[in-house]
Amino acid sequence: xxxxxxxxxxxxxxxxxxxxxxxxxxxxxxxxxxxxxxxxxxxxxxxxxxxxxxxxxxxxxxxxxxxxxxxxxxxxxxxxxxxxxxxxxxxxxxxxxxxxxxxxxxxxxxxxx
Amino acid sequence: xxxxxxxxxxxxxxxxxxxxxxxxxxxxxxxxxxxxxxxxxxxxxxxxxxxxxxxxxxxxxxxxxxxxxxxxxxxxxxxxxxxxxxxxxxxxxxxxxxxxxxxxxxxxxxxxxxxx
Numbered sequence: 001x002x003x004x005x006x007x008x009x010x011x012x013x014x015x016x017x018x019x020x021x022x023x024x025x026x027x028x029x030x031x032x033x034x035x036x037x038x039x040x041x042x043x044x045x046x047x048x049x050x051x052x053x054x055x056x057x058x059x060x061x062x063x064x065x066x067x068x069x070x071x072x073x074x075x076x077x078x079x080x081x082x083x084x085x086x087x088x089x090x091x092x093x094x095x096x097x098x099x100x101x102x103x104x105x106x107x108x109x110x111x112x113x
Numbered sequence: 114x115x116x117x118x119x120x121x122x123x124x125x126x127x128x129x130x131x132x133x134x135x136x137x138x139x140x141x142x143x144x145x146x147x148x149x150x151x152x153x154x155x156x157x158x159x160x161x162x163x164x165x166x167x168x169x170x171x172x173x174x175x176x177x178x179x180x181x182x183x184x185x186x187x188x189x190x191x192x193x194x195x196x197x198x199x200x201x202x203x204x205x206x207x208x209x210x211x212x213x214x215x216x217x218x219x220x221x222x223x224x225x226x227x228x229x
Contacts (some may be wrong), residue, residue, distance in 0.1 A: 034216070043117075043203045043220020045191070103155050 004088045009108040012082075020107050022088030025069040025088040033064060034089040035073045036103070037082075044087070044103070047073065078111045085109070115140045117221035121206050125227045126194060134189045134224050136204030144189040144207040144214055146171070147179065149200040156203070162187055194228040201225050 005023040024033065034049040041113040048055055048062045050071075055062045061074040075082055085106040117138045126132055138145065146161040148171075158171030161182040178190040178197055187206075191198060204221040207214050 046217045049216055
């Protein structure tokens, strides 16, 4: 699986866009970029995923560079409830054969008033 | 509302006293799974179930049992709990589309278990 590198922590002002980077320079052609988050003591939550095109849904946007070696998750108007650990996962599937979700280290995002 | 529910949310018990944590989903999902989460160790899968009457061990099944008699329920049973099973437990489910499991896994709110 491609290794991912994320900053351990980031701050963002409430109402501003939060841009969370992820480096995955060894990504393979059939590997997707997934983003999940986990709010403290809650279950992990799926955010978005993509292969090579930029993706947008009601929660966030995912920008993948043309060479696919890095990506950015954008929360357009961060709120205090977006404070969480955000995980970038690069795999063919976010799950192993048993359906287990595979997490790396993640970025702890703190949204401040 | 689509959801995964777990009960109880908090439980303090003593070593050796059998307990069951219930998990129920209302989305008709075939796949269900149990995880435990401990500081510094991330999410570890305990058991999973691909369908009714089909269960399999995850990474850390020792000391746990599960059953899947109906699609919506997937209880986690600790026959003789020990202090090293003190943890935060999550139940999860996923849908299957055209024979493949989808990317979105729905998690329950968690059960914080303390075994004294």
